[in-house]
Amino acid sequence: xxxxxxxxxxxxxxxxxxxxxxDNKVTFQYTQLPLLKVxxxxxxxxxxxxxxxxxxxxxxxxxxEARKAAAKQNxxxxxxxxxxxxxxxxxxxxxxxxxxxxxxxxxKVDAAGNPIPRPVQPAIPAPPSYLDVQQPRLSSPLAExxxxxxxxxxxxxxxxxxxxxxxxIQAIRNIKITYKKQGSGASTKYKYQCEYExxxxxxxETPTEGVVLQEVILQEKQYYKMTDRKSHYEHLAYMQQNExxxxxxxxxxxxxxxxxxxxxxxxxxxxxxSKTRRTEIYSVKKFKSYDYSDVTNAYTxxxxxxxxxxxxxxxxxxxxxxxxxxxxxxxxLIEKNNYDKKARINDKISAVIWCNVAEIQFWLNxxxxxxxxxxxxxxxxxxxxxxxxxxxxxxxTTQKARWDVHF
Numbered sequence: 001x002x003x004x005x006x007x008x009x010x011x012x013x014x015x016x017x018x019x020x021x022x023d024n025k026v027t028f029q030y031t032q033l034p035l036l037k038v039x040x041x042x043x044x045x046x047x048x049x050x051x052x053x054x055x056x057x058x059x060x061x062x063x064x065e066a067r068k069a070a071a072k073q074n075x076x077x078x079x080x081x082x083x084x085x086x087x088x089x090x091x092x093x094x095x096x097x098x099x100x101x102x103x104x105x106x107x108k109v110d111a112a113g114n115p116i117p118r119p120v121q122p123a124i125p126a127p128p129s130y131l132d133v134q135q136p137r138l139s140s141p142l143a144e145x146x147x148x149x150x151x152x153x154x155x156x157x158x159x160x161x162x163x164x165x166x167x168x169i170q171a172i173r174n175i176k177i178t179y180k181k182q183g184s185g186a187s188t189k190y191k192y193q194c195e196y197e198x199x200x201x202x203x204x205e206t207p208t209e210g211v212v213l214q215e216v217i218l219q220e221k222q223y224y225k226m227t228d229r230k231s232h233y234e235h236l237a238y239m240q241q242n243e244x245x246x247x248x249x250x251x252x253x254x255x256x257x258x259x260x261x262x263x264x265x266x267x268x269x270x271x272x273x274s275k276t277r278r279t280e281i282y283s284v285k286k287f288k289s290y291d292y293s294d295v296t297n298a299y300t301x302x303x304x305x306x307x308x309x310x311x312x313x314x315x316x317x318x319x320x321x322x323x324x325x326x327x328x329x330x331x332x333l334i335e336k337n338n339y340d341k342k343a344r345i346n347d348k349i350s351a352v353i354w355c356n357v358a359e360i361q362f363w364l365n366x367x368x369x370x371x372x373x374x375x376x377x378x379x380x381x382x383x384x385x386x387x388x389x390x391x392x393x394x395x396x397t398t399q400k401a402r403w404d405v406h407f
Contacts, residue, residue, distance in 0.1 A: 020285040021352055021384060025278060026303055029310030030363075032273045033402040034155075036213055042206040043155065044162035049147045049169065052201070053139035056171035060136035071131040078128035089122045137247055139171045142255065150259035155272030163212075167262065168201035172254050174221075175247075179232070192226035192235060198254045200262045204270060217265050224253055274310065279359060280388060281306075282352035290344045295353075298328035302356060306363065314407065315363050326360045329353055351377055351385035358389070358396075365407070367400045 096119040103116050110116055147167055148158065156163075179192045203214040229235045239246065267273050283299040284292045305321035315322075336350040337343035345353075354377040361370035374396065378389035 019287040019290075019346070019349055021348070022283040022285055023384075024281050024283060024299070024303075026281045026306060027276055027278045028306040030275055030277055030315075031310060031313055032275050032399070033313065033406050034268070034270045034272060035402060035405060036269050037405050038156075038163065038204075038206060038212060038270060039208065042163045042208070044157050044159045045153070045165045045204070046160050046162070047144075047148050047151070047158055048164060048166045049142075049144040050166060050201070051142065052168045053142070053171040056173075057138045060138060064133065064136050067133045071133050075128060075130045082125060082127050086124055086127075089124060093119065093122055140248070140251060142169055146255075147259065150256070151263045151266065153271045154267050154274070156270070163204060163206045165266075166201070166203040166205075168203075169255070169258075170199045170201070172196050172198050172251060175250070177226070179235070181232075188230065190229045190232050190235060192229065194224040194226055194250060195221050196224065196250065196254055197221060198258045200258050202262055202266055204266070213266075213269055215265075218258055218261055222254065222257065224250055272313070279392065281356050281359065284349055292344075294328065294332055295349075298325060298332060299356070301325035301328055302360060305360070309363050315365065318363060322360050322364050326357065326364065329357050329360070333357075347380065348382050348384075351380035351382035352388075354380065355385055355388045355392075358392070362396055362399075365403065367396075367403070370396060 100116055100119055108116060147169070151165075151167060152158065153165070174195070174197045176195045177192060178195060179190045182189055182191055197219065199216050199219045201214075201216045203211060205211045227238075229238075281299060281302050284295045286292060301321065302325040305318050305325050308318035308321060309315050311317035332345060333350060333353060335343075336345045336347075336353075338347035338350060340346060354373050358370045358373040358377060361367075361373060374389045374393055377385040378393075380386065
């Protein structure tokens with residue numbers, strides 16, 4: 001008990017010398033650079049839509065006709081064999097009946113003196129059935145305006161005389177409905193979803209560079225959520241009456257989903273996307289007799305500078321203000337004392353300031369310096385700074401890779 005009390009007193013004593021950090025959520029706009037570079041003179045593109053699903057329709061129709069022809073031929077062969085066997089049985093039966101009829105008319109009897117028994121008609125095999133070949137599900141026509149209205153590359157414009165964006169719409173394939181039974185008793189329900197694939201080919205080419213991008217995307221399974229049911233047979237009854245409606249709805253959903261994902265993919269590769277960044281910029285709450293007005297001023301200068309980042313691709317409009325904010329933070333860090341918990345700028349405060357500095361250095365395009373500062377924060381031993389640095393590292397790395405393509 002005494003040990004617990006002593007530890008509590010020690011914790012309170014340490015807390016008395018622990019400054020509190022303000023976690024300030026800051027948002028600002030920036031332009032995400034594309035992963036691929038296209039000459040500015042070719043940032044007008046003509047969109048061409050290829051209806052590859054029509055070829056699938058043609059193949060499906062040809063296969064259907066071939067199956068119908070095969071079914072007809074197989075039926076005719078089977079019916080000829082059936083007729084031959086049936087006719088042979090009937091001919092033999094009629095011959096037996098003719099003999100019986102002659103004997104009966106002549107009054108002949110068997111050895112026991114009884115009338116000769118009438119021959120039993122043989123069992124005639126059932127005729128063959130005609131195989132019903134199911135009509136194929138064909139893809140519906142897709143208006144090109146439905147593609148061009150859903151796909152556009154940020155930073156580019158549609159028109160003639162520049163680049164060519166080709167979008168090839170495939171047919172839906174490998175459709176499969178699955179379900180899972182959940183719950184028990186009266187609360188039992190069956191959750192249905194439809195798996196399918198709908199690949200899209202996208203190609204971007206310029207007059208001088210040729211094919212800049214060509215990729216078939218969405219080759220993996222996609223999912224369409226269906227209505228939950230209280231019984232599996234309720235689902236079967238619905239599909240029996242609404243199969244055509246279901247597949248039409250699936251096609252509309254799948255195509256819209258494919259257009260959205262194709263648009264996202266093209267913009268990630270080629271587009272100049274305006275994005276909102278949300279991050280934390282730290283400041284310090286008032287503590288004892290320490291004055292943290294310089295920290296507040298540096299924080300204010302940082303937030304003000306970050307609001308200018310999105311004005312141009314190379315962040316030039318924000319440069320002078322960011323340099324000013326960086327200078328203020330560096331001036332504060334001169335005072336850091338990571339060995340004295342009671343110091344005004346102790347290890348905890350210097351660690352979160354490093355997080356602020358890394359953000360500014362990044363938008364000043366000082367990527368190596370920013371990476372070094374991230375390492376300082378992550379290895380500081382201060383959990384808040386460590387977690388912040390780890391969470392931002394991937395963003396800094398991926399955005400630098402995009403920057404390196406263009407500058």
